[in-house]
Amino acid sequence: MSGGGGAGHAAAGAGPRLLLRRLRELMGGRDAPEARLDHMVRLIAASMVAEVCSVYLLRPGDVLELYATQGLKQEAVHQTRLKVGEGLVGDVARHARPLNLADAWAHPNFAYRPETGEEIFHSLLGVPIIGGGAVIGVLVVQNRTKRIYAEEEVEAMQTVAMLLAEMARSGALAPPEELKPEPRRAAVTSRLVGLAFADGLAAGQAVLHQPRVEILRLVAENPAEERARLQAALGALRAGIDRLLASDAMSAAGEHREVIETFRLFAEDRGWIGRMVEAIGGGLTAEAAVRRIQLENRARMSQMADAYLRARLDDLEDLANRLLRHLLGLPQSAASGPLPEDAVLVARAMGPAELLDYDRAKLRALVLEEGAPQAHVAIVARALDIPVVGNLAGIESAIEPGDRLLVDGGRGTVFVRPSPAVEQSFAGRLAAGVARRAEYGKLRELPAETRDGERIRLSMNAGLAADLATLDASGADGIGLFRTELHFMVRGDYPGIAAQTAFYSRVLDRAGDRPVIFRTFDIGGDKPLPYLDAPREENPAMGWRAIRIGLDRPGLLRGQLRALLRAARGRELNLMFPMIAEVAEFDAAQALLDKESRRLARLGEALPARIRVGTMLEVPALYFQLDALLPRVHFVSVGSNDLVQFLFACDRGNAQLASRYDLLSPAALGFLKGVVERCRRAGVTLGLCGEAAGRPLEAMALIGLGFRSISMPPAAIGPVKAMVLSLDAGELGRHLENLLRRPDHSLRPALEAYAESRSVNLALL
Ligand code: PEP
Ligand code: MG
Numbered sequence: 001m002s003g004g005g006g007a008g009h010a011a012a013g014a015g016p017r018l019l020l021r022r023l024r025e026l027m028g029g030r031d032a033p034e035a036r037l038d039h040m041v042r043l044i045a046a047s048m049v050a051e052v053c054s055v056y057l058l059r060p061g062d063v064l065e066l067y068a069t070q071g072l073k074q075e076a077v078h079q080t081r082l083k084v085g086e087g088l089v090g091d092v093a094r095h096a097r098p099l100n101l102a103d104a105w106a107h108p109n110f111a112y113r114p115e116t117g118e119e120i121f122h123s124l125l126g127v128p129i130i131g132g133g134a135v136i137g138v139l140v141v142q143n144r145t146k147r148i149y150a151e152e153e154v155e156a157m158q159t160v161a162m163l164l165a166e167m168a169r170s171g172a173l174a175p176p177e178e179l180k181p182e183p184r185r186a187a188v189t190s191r192l193v194g195l196a197f198a199d200g201l202a203a204g205q206a207v208l209h210q211p212r213v214e215i216l217r218l219v220a221e222n223p224a225e226e227r228a229r230l231q232a233a234l235g236a237l238r239a240g241i242d243r244l245l246a247s248d249a250m251s252a253a254g255e256h257r258e259v260i261e262t263f264r265l266f267a268e269d270r271g272w273i274g275r276m277v278e279a280i281g282g283g284l285t286a287e288a289a290v291r292r293i294q295l296e297n298r299a300r301m302s303q304m305a306d307a308y309l310r311a312r313l314d315d316l317e318d319l320a321n322r323l324l325r326h327l328l329g330l331p332q333s334a335a336s337g338p339l340p341e342d343a344v345l346v347a348r349a350m351g352p353a354e355l356l357d358y359d360r361a362k363l364r365a366l367v368l369e370e371g372a373p374q375a376h377v378a379i380v381a382r383a384l385d386i387p388v389v390g391n392l393a394g395i396e397s398a399i400e401p402g403d404r405l406l407v408d409g410g411r412g413t414v415f416v417r418p419s420p421a422v423e424q425s426f427a428g429r430l431a432a433g434v435a436r437r438a439e440y441g442k443l444r445e446l447p448a449e450t451r452d453g454e455r456i457r458l459s460m461n462a463g464l465a466a467d468l469a470t471l472d473a474s475g476a477d478g479i480g481l482f483r484t485e486l487h488f489m490v491r492g493d494y495p496g497i498a499a500q501t502a503f504y505s506r507v508l509d510r511a512g513d514r515p516v517i518f519r520t521f522d523i524g525g526d527k528p529l530p531y532l533d534a535p536r537e538e539n540p541a542m543g544w545r546a547i548r549i550g551l552d553r554p555g556l557l558r559g560q561l562r563a564l565l566r567a568a569r570g571r572e573l574n575l576m577f578p579m580i581a582e583v584a585e586f587d588a589a590q591a592l593l594d595k596e597s598r599r600l601a602r603l604g605e606a607l608p609a610r611i612r613v614g615t616m617l618e619v620p621a622l623y624f625q626l627d628a629l630l631p632r633v634h635f636v637s638v639g640s641n642d643l644v645q646f647l648f649a650c651d652r653g654n655a656q657l658a659s660r661y662d663l664l665s666p667a668a669l670g671f672l673k674g675v676v677e678r679c680r681r682a683g684v685t686l687g688l689c690g691e692a693a694g695r696p697l698e699a700m701a702l703i704g705l706g707f708r709s710i711s712m713p714p715a716a717i718g719p720v721k722a723m724v725l726s727l728d729a730g731e732l733g734r735h736l737e738n739l740l741r742r743p744d745h746s747l748r749p750a751l752e753a754y755a756e757s758r759s760v761n762l763a764l765l
Contacts, residue, residue, distance in 0.1 A: 016156040017283035019047040020219045023163055033174050037068035044160060045070040045141065048153065052121055052142035056082070056089050057129075057168065058180045064089055064138060066116075067174060071142065073117040080113050084135075087111030092126040093135045098154050099126045102146045118142065125149040127157045130295050131165035136179065139164060152282075159282045162292050163218055192392050194367075195658050196412035197378040199694075199764050200387030200715065201433050202365035203426065204342030206403040207334050208396065209350060213287075213324040220285040227277060230286040233326040234273065240322065240332065287327045294320040318348075333357065344405045348396055352380040352527070353489050360384055360466065365407035367414055369395050372651075372658040376527060379641075379691065380486070382713035383467055389414050391655050410764040436763065440718025444475035448721045450703070450729040457709035458717050458724070459517075461689060463487070465503070468510040470714040475721070478514040480711020481637065481689035482507065484560065485521040494531050497563045504567035515574055517637065517689075517711075518564055519616065520557060520589075522546040522578040532556075541642075541651060546579035551588050561596045565608060573608040576637055581619040583628045590632070614685075617675065618642035626675070630682035637711070638675065640690025644668060662746040663692045664701055669747065670740050676706035687711060696723040696762040701751055704732035719764055726761040 022043050026036055037055060045053035052071030056064040059081075066072075066080040085094040091109045092099050104110055104124040112119070121142040129137035139161045141149075149157075167173050220226045272293065279289035297316055322332060331337045334345070335357035342364050345355075349370045355377055366381050368390040381388045387409025399405070399416055406415040406426045415422055448456045459480030460471065464487075471479070487495060487503055495503070507516055523529050524545025532553075537543035550557035564575055577589045590613060600607060615622070615629070618639030622629065630636075640663055645652040647668055648661040662668070672688075679686040687709035692698040694716030700723055702710055712720060735754060739747050755762050 020283040024219050041068045041070040050141035054140045057137040060180050076116040089138045092138045096128045102148045122146045127161045129161045129165045131169050190416045192414045194389045194392035194412045197373045197388035197390040198382045199410040202407045204344040204364035206399045207343040209347035218288040226280045226286040236326040352376040370655045375653040385715045448724045450727045452728045452730045454729040459711040460714040474714040474717045479516040482518045485523045497559050500563035501566045517574040547577050568608040569606040572610045574612045576614040578616045580615045581621045583625045626678045630684045635685035638688040640692045664748045704736040722761045
């Protein structure tokens, strides 16, 4: 018999199925809520062979009120009330887990309520009624005899509790206004504060990147059919995970790895699957069974203090949701479904390629529960000029799909379901933003020159074909960082040399006489490629990535160098290598370039008119070899995203550390000052192309240090140029000399005060 258990328990096997069917009939009936609940407790008591069955529902103020009972005194209904945590019922609610006691009186939490007449009952089984992720009530059965309820009986009660939760949510048990509202149903405006990942204002409707699953059909007649559905969905889940594994480029730093690991733990785990099969035996549909076990796991694991296990809980949630979407034939990501014209994408976490799956024309903003501003999804979003707010814990569950959201990427805030007043003030700011963009548009033709006549080169970062369109509009002096790996990532397979040549050639055509600095691929780290057989790494950012892969797989790097040389035939080629940690690596990379040039020359192919070779400076060790390096290079470009990560030993993608260290600290600025001085002495062009260059305050500090060339997301050029035009670089330089000696955590406040006192324009979009 599938439901397990022996014939001795009425709750086992067909018992709960029959009960569920009756309950479902009641659900569809015309009874008033009170009569319906009374009827239900009678049915449940009979089915469970219990003398008492009671339903407590959670009311505002965290009070559990007796709403219906069979077996206790009727006068206790609406009279007996327990706070969450009080008595055994309160204990079940607080811990969101069943309590199964042979002798309730012996339990230290027992709270006797004389009005109920419960003194004659000894055994008690209470299970939480969980709706919308929170406890909304407690279902209890009691018996006179001292007995422990069998596991199947506990299961049956949980199944019934799930049905009650659905009914409570639809108002079938009590008028909804009497009950404590579920958190996400709050209709009021809420303002959520996260971190600013990408500047800009946007309004639109919430779209969950991974659609939420509503379960409408809870009860099934044919368990064999439901078991088959579950097995088919598990098969699809496994296949989907295998595909994910094969295309790991689709994810940011190892996120999917974790999902896969959890999948291995649970999908192959007899416990998980076995419990779902059992729940089906109890009369649930396959999807209701998955949800029930999901709720149980959630309740059980949320008690754990261990951060690692809690993270696994999130992964398990993800896994169960994937399984549910397979069962219900829903898309795994909203990218494959229809999108509204003003979508504000909401996700727990996301990889850069996943974002690229969406139709840019319909994306207004991105809101993430996790992540850090230097994570590559944020970089891609900035390239696409999409405002991003990150690090918003709980946002996914705090909103409903279709909710109106107002996103302020510069301040890192999101308004959910804004009131008309908030909406109006935001509209004013949006209009001001549009006007400011128009202002920046007017600056486009002006050279970026400080008040004391220093010309600053403002270039843009790019990497996607879509970026090229913004080159003219942004007024950039060129492309200071072309991230070639993005082209590798958005494809499922390796772009051959001919495809790369055509792509780079198109970039140069579009740029015309504006210089483009191509960076050879920086794959690995959080930018893995599906077709590159890379080992699993504990620390991918410090692992086998960028030039390390290029030198170990010279065929790959030589192919790219060949494509770059060919694309730039007869023109200037600027290229640089990422993650160079020592001069010997630069020499090895340069040797590959020389080899390719000689090869093309031998074949009689035209070469670039001029080749300028540089390196990124993002690994601190290279600083200590600048004397040897500088005579070898045409230019150096500081990658401040990685540099800060390695200077402070601080993962750039870690949400918890996202605001811990600052580029504007004396340590980081002091380091950069040393680089400026040594490049100046050696006559080597110096630039900086990390995300910091796009923030006016940071850009101001860099200019104060002596940087004269910086590269940033295209949308930042207008605001940074406005800052440059209002700045006296020489005076700031002298001021900074003193500031750098201070022991402050960050010089940000001091620099802000300076800007304020000199009316330097630090406005964002
Ligand atoms: C950097 O590290 O600052 C940089 C520009 O490179 P990426 O962000 O692509 O690692
Ligand atoms: Mg880098």
